[in-house]
Amino acid sequence: MTAAVARASMPMPHRTSTPPPHLSLNTSTRGTPAAIPNKHIPICSPGGLPATPPASPPRQDSLIETSSITYPPNQYCTEYSDDPPVYTITADRMAEALEHMATQPLPNPDQVFPWLHGLHAENQIQLAFFSSRRKSVRKVPNCLRGLTLVKTGGNLNSSKLKGAIAADEILQPASSDPPAFIECDPKDGFSVRNFQIQACKLAMVSDIIVYGDQKTHPNETIALAQRISKAQRQYEARNGFPRCLFNTFMLSDSFSVVQERYPELVATDSTSNMTGNVADFFYWERYEMCKMSTASEISNNVFLGPTPDPGVKSECVGEDAYDMLIEATDLAHVPESRSLRALRMGMERNNRKCAMHMEFPSSGSIMPPTWSHSEVDGLMDMCKWMYELANPQEIRRSKRRKSDDDEAIEMDDIVAPRKFLIHCTDGYTETTLLALAYFMYAEGLPAHDAWVRMHRDKGRNFFAYPSDVALLTVIQCRILEESPRSSLGALNMPPEPNWLSKIDGSLPSRILPYMYLGNLGHANNPELLRELGITRILSVGEALSWGDDLKKRLNWPTENLMMVDRVQDNGVDPLWGEFERCLKFIEAGKQDGGATLVHCRVGVSRSATICIAEVMNELGLSFPRAYCFVRARRLNVIIQPHLRFTYELLKWEEFQRQRRNEPLRRELEWATVAREIALMNKPYSK
Incomplete structure (x- = not known):
C-alpha cells in the first residue's frame, strides 16, 4: 500500500576524497561521495592497435618547458x-x-x-x-x-x-x-x-x-x-x-x-x-545535472524533475511549489485504489499547507513478460487519479457520470487543481515509466509520439529501459482508449515507426540545442534522428553502415555527413588537429537551424572530446566546467575521454583564452584534473 509520508529533501553529500586504485587517502568519518545513481562506465575498446605510428598532430615549432619561481x-x-x-x-x-x-x-x-x-x-x-x-x-x-x-x-x-x-x-x-x-x-x-x-x-x-x-x-x-x-x-x-x-x-x-x-x-x-x-568536480556535476533536469511542466499541472536539493544552487524549485511529490523508487509498489482514495482525502485535509509525498515503482521495475494485470491496472489508475486532480475543471465540464464500480473522485469536492512533481535523484531515470505513461494518457499520444514529443517539444532529457519501451508499446491501446484526450482506438492505431524497434531505450544525449552526443547505434538510426530534428552527422573514427535502400529513401545530403578518419581510442591518435574542422561543421548545422549528432562507437571518448571542445568554444567555459557540463548531459553513460584527449582539451583551453585575448590562466592543473576524474569514476568502477 502506498502512503503519504513526510520526508526531507536529500542534501548534497559533502565532498570527500575517495581513493582510486593505488591510492590510500584518509577520508575521515564522512564517508565517500555519493555516486549519482544509474550511471555506468561502458567498455571502451582501444580499437585496432596500428603497427606503425599515426601521423603526428599539428604542433608548435618550438618545444615548451614549464618554468617555476621556486627554482632555484x-x-x-x-x-x-x-x-x-x-x-x-x-x-x-x-x-x-x-x-x-x-x-x-x-x-x-x-x-x-x-x-x-x-x-x-x-x-x-x-x-x-x-x-x-x-x-x-x-x-x-x-x-x-x-x-x-x-x-x-x-x-x-x-x-x-x-x-x-x-x-x-x-x-x-x-x-x-x-x-x-x-x-x-x-x-x-x-x-x-x-x-x-x-x-x-x-x-x-x-x-x-x-x-x-x-x-x-x-x-x-x-x-x-x-x-x-x-x-x-x-x-x-x-x-x-x-x-x-x-x-x-x-x-x-x-x-x-x-x-x-x-x-x-x-x-x-x-x-x-x-x-x-x-572548482569542485563533484559539485559541478550535480549542479549541471540539476540545471539540465530542472523541473518543467510536461502536462497541465504535472511536472517532471529531480528531487529538490537545497545543497545545490540552481534553478531547481523547492517542494513547497507542489501539492504532491511522487518519488519513483525501486522499493515502491504500484498503489492500490484505496491508497489513492486515502491520499486524495489527505490532500483535502492538508489544504495546501505543505507538500505531501508518495512513492511509485521506478522505470524498469515492471518487467516483461511477467507483468501482471494488477500492475497495469495500477498504472492506469495512477494516471487517471493524477489527471482528475490536476484538471478538475476539465473533468467537471465533461460531466462524467460515476458508475457503480467506478472509483473516480467526487469533482464537487475539488476547489482547485493540484500540482504534481514526479521526481527522482537525477531527474530523468527512475521517473521515465510513470512520466511517459501519464504523458500518453493526458495528451492522447501513442508511445512513439510521446517518446519524441517529451524530448523535442517538452525539452526533457530522459533515459528509459528497454522494458519500458516494450511495456508502453504493448499497453498503448488501453492507454489511448481510456485517455480523455485521445480519439484513437485499437482499430485506428497508427503503424509503429521503424526507428522505435531500433532503440535500446536511450535517445542521443542533447548537449546543446544544436548538438547531440551519441553512439554508432544512434547514427545508424537516421529516421529517429530526423524525428529529433538532427540534420547532420559527425562520425569520429567510426563509419556509418546505412544500406543502399535506406540512403535512397532518406535522401540525406552528403554535405551533411562528415567523417573524421583514422582516429582510434588508443591513447596515441590525436584529435587536436581536427577540432577546428569539426566545430565548423557543427556551427554550419547551427546556422541552418538544425542539430548535429556527434558520435563514435560508444559515445564516451572521441565524440565526447569533440563535444567538450564545442562547449568550451561556445560557452567560454574552462575545461573542468565543460567536462562536468557534458558529463551531466550524457545521462546514464559516463563520458571518459582518455588521458591524451583530456590533455589536448586543456591545451584547447589555452587556445580559447588566446583567441578571446584573455591571459592564460588554468582553473586547475593537470594533476588535479586527472585526480578529480579518477575520484569521480571510482564509485562506478567494478
Missing part, C-alpha cells in the same frame, strides 16, 4: 636544513608560485606522451604497444616541472588548499627505508585511462610544499618534509637528474593566514566547509 629554491626561500635539503616558504611566495604555474603553457602532448600513460618496466603489454612508436618512451620528459601541495596528516576534509593531496598518495609507507616515491605505473594490463596515477607522476617532477593545519604539530610537518626530500634525492639519482633539481618546502605561515590573505586558494576551510572558491 634559495632565491626567494629560506633553507631550513641541508641534510636532507628542506626550505621554508611564505604564504605570499606560495601564492605567487601557484599563480605563476597556472599561467604557464602546458608542454605539447607529444612531449609528455606516452610517458603519462604509465610505462612500468614489467608491463610488457603497455611497453610493447608504445615502444613501437617512440624510442626511450620511459624517459622522464625534461619539459615538465610542477608544484605539488601535500597536507600533513592527510585529512583533506578540512583545511584543504587548492590541489592539495595526502602524503600516502605519493610516498611509500613510513616504515620504508630509505623513503621513496610510490611506483605508480601499473605493472599489469593495458590502459590509456590511468588518471589515478597522474598526481603521483607529476609530484615526482615537482617542487613540493608541505603544510599543516591548526591540529598539526610542527614536528610532523618537518618529518614529512624530510621524508619527501629524501625521496626526491632517490628519484633524481635513479633518473640521472642533477641533485636538488626538485625541492621540498614547508609553509612557514599558518593555514589561517592563507585563508585570510588568499581565500581563492582555499577549497575547504578549517571548519570543513567547502568555500566554493575552487
Whole structure:
C-alpha cells in the first residue's frame, strides 16, 4: 500500500576524497561521495592497435618547458636544513608560485606522451604497444616541472588548499627505508585511462610544499618534509637528474593566514566547509545535472524533475511549489485504489499547507513478460487519479457520470487543481515509466509520439529501459482508449515507426540545442534522428553502415555527413588537429537551424572530446566546467575521454583564452584534473 509520508529533501553529500586504485587517502568519518545513481562506465575498446605510428598532430615549432619561481629554491626561500635539503616558504611566495604555474603553457602532448600513460618496466603489454612508436618512451620528459601541495596528516576534509593531496598518495609507507616515491605505473594490463596515477607522476617532477593545519604539530610537518626530500634525492639519482633539481618546502605561515590573505586558494576551510572558491568536480556535476533536469511542466499541472536539493544552487524549485511529490523508487509498489482514495482525502485535509509525498515503482521495475494485470491496472489508475486532480475543471465540464464500480473522485469536492512533481535523484531515470505513461494518457499520444514529443517539444532529457519501451508499446491501446484526450482506438492505431524497434531505450544525449552526443547505434538510426530534428552527422573514427535502400529513401545530403578518419581510442591518435574542422561543421548545422549528432562507437571518448571542445568554444567555459557540463548531459553513460584527449582539451583551453585575448590562466592543473576524474569514476568502477 502506498502512503503519504513526510520526508526531507536529500542534501548534497559533502565532498570527500575517495581513493582510486593505488591510492590510500584518509577520508575521515564522512564517508565517500555519493555516486549519482544509474550511471555506468561502458567498455571502451582501444580499437585496432596500428603497427606503425599515426601521423603526428599539428604542433608548435618550438618545444615548451614549464618554468617555476621556486627554482632555484634559495632565491626567494629560506633553507631550513641541508641534510636532507628542506626550505621554508611564505604564504605570499606560495601564492605567487601557484599563480605563476597556472599561467604557464602546458608542454605539447607529444612531449609528455606516452610517458603519462604509465610505462612500468614489467608491463610488457603497455611497453610493447608504445615502444613501437617512440624510442626511450620511459624517459622522464625534461619539459615538465610542477608544484605539488601535500597536507600533513592527510585529512583533506578540512583545511584543504587548492590541489592539495595526502602524503600516502605519493610516498611509500613510513616504515620504508630509505623513503621513496610510490611506483605508480601499473605493472599489469593495458590502459590509456590511468588518471589515478597522474598526481603521483607529476609530484615526482615537482617542487613540493608541505603544510599543516591548526591540529598539526610542527614536528610532523618537518618529518614529512624530510621524508619527501629524501625521496626526491632517490628519484633524481635513479633518473640521472642533477641533485636538488626538485625541492621540498614547508609553509612557514599558518593555514589561517592563507585563508585570510588568499581565500581563492582555499577549497575547504578549517571548519570543513567547502568555500566554493575552487572548482569542485563533484559539485559541478550535480549542479549541471540539476540545471539540465530542472523541473518543467510536461502536462497541465504535472511536472517532471529531480528531487529538490537545497545543497545545490540552481534553478531547481523547492517542494513547497507542489501539492504532491511522487518519488519513483525501486522499493515502491504500484498503489492500490484505496491508497489513492486515502491520499486524495489527505490532500483535502492538508489544504495546501505543505507538500505531501508518495512513492511509485521506478522505470524498469515492471518487467516483461511477467507483468501482471494488477500492475497495469495500477498504472492506469495512477494516471487517471493524477489527471482528475490536476484538471478538475476539465473533468467537471465533461460531466462524467460515476458508475457503480467506478472509483473516480467526487469533482464537487475539488476547489482547485493540484500540482504534481514526479521526481527522482537525477531527474530523468527512475521517473521515465510513470512520466511517459501519464504523458500518453493526458495528451492522447501513442508511445512513439510521446517518446519524441517529451524530448523535442517538452525539452526533457530522459533515459528509459528497454522494458519500458516494450511495456508502453504493448499497453498503448488501453492507454489511448481510456485517455480523455485521445480519439484513437485499437482499430485506428497508427503503424509503429521503424526507428522505435531500433532503440535500446536511450535517445542521443542533447548537449546543446544544436548538438547531440551519441553512439554508432544512434547514427545508424537516421529516421529517429530526423524525428529529433538532427540534420547532420559527425562520425569520429567510426563509419556509418546505412544500406543502399535506406540512403535512397532518406535522401540525406552528403554535405551533411562528415567523417573524421583514422582516429582510434588508443591513447596515441590525436584529435587536436581536427577540432577546428569539426566545430565548423557543427556551427554550419547551427546556422541552418538544425542539430548535429556527434558520435563514435560508444559515445564516451572521441565524440565526447569533440563535444567538450564545442562547449568550451561556445560557452567560454574552462575545461573542468565543460567536462562536468557534458558529463551531466550524457545521462546514464559516463563520458571518459582518455588521458591524451583530456590533455589536448586543456591545451584547447589555452587556445580559447588566446583567441578571446584573455591571459592564460588554468582553473586547475593537470594533476588535479586527472585526480578529480579518477575520484569521480571510482564509485562506478567494478
